[in-house]
Amino acid sequence: xxxxxxxxxxxxxxxxxxxxxxxxxxxxxxxxxxxxxxxxxxxxxxxxxxxxxxxxxxxxxxxxxxxxxxxxxxxxxxxxxxxxxxxxxxxxxxxxxxxxxxxxxxxxxxxxxxxxxxxxxxxxxxxxxxxxxxxxxxxxxxxxxxxxxxxxxxxxxxxxxxxxxxxxxxxxxxxxxxxxxxxxxxxxxxxxxxxxxxxxxxxxxxxxxxxxxxxxxxxxxxxxxxxxxxxxxxxxxxxxxxxxxxxxxxxxxxxxxxxxxxxxxxxxxxxxxxxxxxxxxxxxxxxxxxxx
Amino acid sequence: xxxxxxxxxxxxxxxxxxxxxxxxxxxxxxxxxxxxxxxxxxxxxxxxxxxxxxxxxxxxxxxxxxxxxxxxxxxxxxxxxxxxxxxxxxxxxxxxxxxxxxxxxxxxxxxxxxxxxxxxxxxxxxxxxxxxxxxxxxxxxxxxxxxxxxxxxxxxxxxxxxxxxxxxxxxxxxxxxxxxxxxxxxxxxxxxxxxxxxxxxxxxxxxxxxxxxxxxxxxxxxxxxxxxxxxxxxxxxxxxxxxxxxxxxxxxxxxxxxxxxxxxxxxxxxxxxxxxxxxxxxxxxxxxxxxxxxxxxxxxxxxxxxxxxxxxxxxxxxxxxxxxxxxxxxxxxxxxxxxxxxxxxxxxxxxxxxxxxxxxxxxxxxxxxxxxxxxxxxxxxxxxxxxxxxxxxxxxxxxxxxxxxxxxxxxxxxxxxxxxxxxxx
Numbered sequence: 068x069x070x071x072x073x074x075x076x077x078x079x080x081x082x083x084x085x086x087x088x089x090x091x092x093x094x095x096x097x098x099x100x101x102x103x104x105x106x107x108x109x110x111x112x113x114x115x116x117x118x119x120x121x122x123x124x125x126x127x128x129x130x131x132x133x134x135x136x137x138x139x140x141x142x143x144x145x146x147x148x149x150x151x152x153x154x155x156x157x158x159x160x161x162x163x164x165x166x167x168x169x170x171x172x173x174x175x176x177x178x179x180x181x182x183x184x185x186x187x188x189x190x191x192x193x194x195x196x197x198x199x200x201x202x203x204x205x206x207x208x209x210x211x212x213x214x215x216x217x218x219x220x221x222x223x224x225x226x227x228x229x230x231x232x233x234x235x236x237x238x239x240x241x242x243x244x245x246x247x248x249x250x251x252x253x254x255x256x257x258x259x260x261x262x263x264x265x266x267x268x269x270x271x272x273x274x275x276x277x278x279x280x281x282x283x284x285x286x287x288x289x290x291x292x293x294x295x296x297x298x299x300x301x302x303x304x305x306x307x308x309x310x311x312x313x314x315x316x317x318x319x320x321x322x323x324x325x326x327x328x329x330x331x332x333x334x335x336x337x338x339x340x341x342x343x344x345x346x347x348x349x350x351x352x353x354x355x356x357x358x359x
Numbered sequence: 360x361x362x363x364x365x366x367x368x369x370x371x372x373x374x375x376x377x378x379x380x381x382x383x384x385x386x387x388x389x390x391x392x393x394x395x396x397x398x399x400x401x402x403x404x405x406x407x408x409x410x411x412x413x414x415x416x417x418x419x420x421x422x423x424x425x426x427x428x429x430x431x432x433x434x435x436x437x438x439x440x441x442x443x444x445x446x447x448x449x450x451x452x453x454x455x456x457x458x459x460x461x462x463x464x465x466x467x468x469x470x471x472x473x474x475x476x477x478x479x480x481x482x483x484x485x486x487x488x489x490x491x492x493x494x495x496x497x498x499x500x501x502x503x504x505x506x507x508x509x510x511x512x513x514x515x516x517x518x519x520x521x522x523x524x525x526x527x528x529x530x531x532x533x534x535x536x537x538x539x540x541x542x543x544x545x546x547x548x549x550x551x552x553x554x555x556x557x558x559x560x561x562x563x564x565x566x567x568x569x570x571x572x573x574x575x576x577x578x579x580x581x582x583x584x585x586x587x588x589x590x591x592x593x594x595x596x597x598x599x600x601x602x603x604x605x606x607x608x609x610x611x612x613x614x615x616x617x618x619x620x621x622x623x624x625x626x627x628x629x630x631x632x633x634x635x636x637x638x639x640x641x642x643x644x645x646x647x648x649x650x651x652x653x654x655x656x657x658x659x660x661x662x663x664x665x666x667x668x669x670x671x672x673x674x675x676x677x678x679x680x681x682x683x684x685x686x687x688x689x690x691x692x693x694x695x696x697x698x699x700x701x702x703x704x705x706x707x708x709x710x711x712x713x714x715x716x717x718x719x720x721x722x723x724x725x726x727x728x729x730x731x732x733x734x735x736x737x738x739x740x741x742x743x744x745x746x747x748x749x750x751x752x753x754x755x756x757x758x759x760x761x762x763x764x765x766x767x768x769x770x771x772x773x774x775x776x777x778x779x780x781x782x783x784x
Contacts, residue, residue: 106734107778109438110459114778196607218605220752306551306602308752309745323431325738 100332109326122333132334134309135317136341141224142231142313143292143345150232150288151281154239159273161240162247173244177237184234188301191230192217217303220310227298227311234298235291239284246280247273282353286346293342314338389675391419392443394433397426399447399500399662402695403683410682417675437461444670445679448496450487450663455734457490463666463673465494474681479702483659483727490732496663497680500689500698503657503727504558504648505719507613507621507631511642512539516619521646525588528620528649532597535619546592546620547612549603550751553744555622558657559585561728562650568768572733573776575768577743578761584651586747586760593751600751610634613643622648624660628716629697645719647726659727661701699724735771742767 100122107114126132157176161169179187194200195216203213216226254272263271274281295313299305305312314334322331395403400423407419422443424432430452436442437459448456456462469475477485480498488496508521513531516538522528532545539545548555560567563581568574576582592598599618606612613621614635621627631643648655664680666673682688686705693700693711699720700706706721730736746764749755755763 103774105774106434106455107458107774109434114774116777192604193607197605199607215605218601303604304551304602306604306748308748308754325735326434 096332096335099329100336102329104327104329104332106326118329122330123337126330126333126337131309131312132314132317135312135314138224138309138311139293139295139313139315142228142295143289145225146228146231146292147285147289149228150236150292151239151285153232153236154243154284155277155281157236157240158243158247161244173241177241179234180237182234184297185301187230187234188298192302195226218307220308223303223307223310227295227302230302231292231295231298235288239288242280242284243277246277250276278353278356282349285353286349289349290342290346293338293345314341387416389417389672391417391445391672391675391679392422393419393679394422394424394443394446396424396429396447396449396662398696399698400424402692405695406683406688406691409688410679413682414675414678417678419679434459440669442667442669444672445664445666445676447499447662448665450484450496450498450659450661451730451736453488453496453663453665454490454732454736456665457493457495458734461668462495463668463670465497465666465677468677469494469497472681475684479704481659481701481703481724481727483656483729484661484701484724487659487661487729487732488663496665497684498701499662499664499683500692500696501701501720501724501727502624502660502662502699503720503723504554504622504624505657505723506646506648507623507627508644508646509613509616509619509642510644512616512619521644522649524649524653525651529588529591532592532620533595536595536597539616539619541596543616544599544618545597546622547601547606547609547618548589548592548598548622549606550600550748551602551604551744553740553747554624554658554660556585556589556744556747557730557740558622558648558655559589561656561658561730566731568731568733568739568772571779572731573772573779575739575765575772577764577768583761586750586757589747590750590757614639625699625717625720626697628714632716645716647719647723654722654726656726656728657723659729661699733772733775735775738771739768742771 101117101119102108103116103118103122160166161173161176166172194202197203197213197215197218200216202216207213214222216222250273254276255268258268258272294315296315296319299311299313299316300319303311305316315338318331318334318338321327321334393403400421404421407421411417411419429449433442433446433448433452433456437456442461453462469477475497481501484498484501488494488498506521512535513519513521516531516534518531518534522531535545560582562585563579565576565579565581567576567579567582569576593600603609606617609621610627610630611634612618613631628645632640635643648657650656664683666676666680670676683692684702686700686702686708689700689702689705690708690710692698693705699717700711701724706712706724711717711721730740733739743764746755746760746767750757750760
């Protein structure tokens with residue numbers, strides 16, 4: 068009995084903090100999502116109405132929500148594989164015995180992760196400027212017509228994806244590099260003795276050894292990419308024609324711009340359900356392949 | 360009406376000083392908390408020593424809020440009962456804070472004030488502070504939209520004066536576009552700024568919202584006409600379909616002649632003076648906004664000074680409001696910020712009356728109209744711009760836009776209709 072009390076009292080400080088700062092707010096937000104809490108309700112709780120599932124039903128019927136969801140999925144489906152592919156490629160290059168000035172390149176490739184997005188966005192807006200941007204000037208040198216990167220609804224999301232991938236790949240690269248360095252040399256040696264080529268080594272030694280780390284990195288990256296917000300916020304303000312407007316941006320607008328906290332909470336829980344389902348799916352896929 | 364002479368002001372101030380000194384004697388020093396936003400917060404501290412000298416019992420503590428975070432900060436401060444004693448407030452936010460019951464009614468104080476006289480203020484801007492008939496703020500500075508234009512390019516295109524009606528404006532834009540060619544444009548309407556279209560929409564006796572702010576009124580001919588004029592500028596290639604995030608630097612682009620007309624606000628006078636090269640300084644001018652058939656109206660924006668209802672130092676806060684409203688103080692404030700004063704007597708002072716670029720604003724201020732005083736307004740006007748962008752980019756036919764906008768706005772106002780239906784007004 069005393070051990071039980073002791074155990075609970077050791078866990079209590081952490082539990083109280085988690086309960087007070089995480090579980091309780093989540094529960095309140097969940098309750099909020101069934102009300103029409105807004106500016107008027109802030110003035111007086113008499114103006115608060117319980118609306119049941121109306122916030123959810125209206126969201127599911129709102130074209131803007133589906134557009135935001137479509138944009139977010141576009142970003143995730145294209146951005147996550149690109150980001151992880153680039154991270155893996157960079158990690159392999161850095162890990163190669165032929166690599167020179169490894170420490171320098173590791174730092175240089177990691178640098179975007181620690182730069183401030185707002186500062187980066189200003190530079191990128193210049194790089195992708197239709198008339199003065201280096202990107203279009205480079206394309207012009209190749210004889211390609213200028214592209215309106217941030218002003219054309221078809222190009223704006225690809226540009227945001229490029230920015231996000233460039234900004235984030237360094238983080239996963241460092242994790243993957245550490246995992247690569249942890250693969251025992253002996254595996255490669257025995258593979259080579261068995262007559263494996265470079266490609267076979269990669270497919271049969273490197274990839275399986277990276278499996279658990281890759282699936283972890285994928286889930287974390289995907290969960291992060293579903294929460295797309297800062298990049299369009301600083302680059303395009305969700306435009307043009309809401310082509311870079313994400314689910315989280317929608318939530319921000321509703322909650323913090325218009326103070327419709329009821330609707331914003333409902334969006335948050337829909338997004339939560341979506342991320343949960345996607346992560347679970349990815350995890351099951353990984354388990355079925357026996358790598359997690 | 361002749362403006363009152365300076366010595367009269369001095370006399371009034373001396374009187375106020377004596378009264379203030381008597382009232383404050385023997386009391387605890389009062390610490391006034393004053394919230395301001397952006398640039399105004401930086402310069403107002405230079406105006407305060409004089410106030411504190413005249414009111415020895417009062418100390419003012421300033422806190423600066425960035426504009427981008429101010430709205431959230433004010434609402435959370437209200438929720439947490441942490442609002443200051445007085446505050447600078449964008450006048451489109453006044454209805455919101457008034458709805459919350461956060462703002463002290465000022466009718467009685469303004470009615471008996473020797474400094475603040477309603478008839479000296481531009482009517483349009485004064486009215487933005489009247490919510491459901493109650494005065495909730497005193498205008499501090501005015502923000503309205505007028506035209507900035509390149510005199511030299513307009514002259515090359517064959518016109519020696521800025522437009523005085525929409526027809527003339529369209530003719531000038533066509534001529535300018537023909538003159539500057541495919542790489543440059545006649546006008547810049549940034550697609551993510553609602554202010555130009557809003558200003559164009561204020562040219563009738565339309566209210567933009569119908570039925571006491573219960574429903575959208577965007578099918579009104581005054582709005583459809585404004586939208587048609589706005590969209591036509593894009594269709595004809597006079598305006599580029601760009602948002603201002605795509606224009607790296609509007610001042611440089613204006614200097615390069617990327618566009619000839621620009622609908623913008625007062626802060627750009629100082630910016631253009633500072634940022635355009637000296638040889639360009641003679642080439643730009645300001646002009647009041649034209650209407651469909653003559654001088655047009657524009658929006659009545661800007662900031663007000665409000666006293667917070669829960670403040671324990673309302674008398675001292677009001678004194679500071681009166682002090683900051685004195686023409687001489689406003690003149691200094693204008694010199695420091697470029698903000699336009701809301702009082703005719705301040706505009707009669709020499710530094711303002713002799714400023715060639717400010718003249719268009721002085722003229723325009725006689726024709727500013729408030730926008731609907733409902734808490735949802737900011738959201739509504741954002742939606743208006745989104746629909747306008749969809750029309751410009753061809754996602755919605757222009758004929759369907761007003762009905763679509765009304766439908767969206769009606770949905771936003773559902774709660775307000777419910778609230779108004781509950782309490783008999």
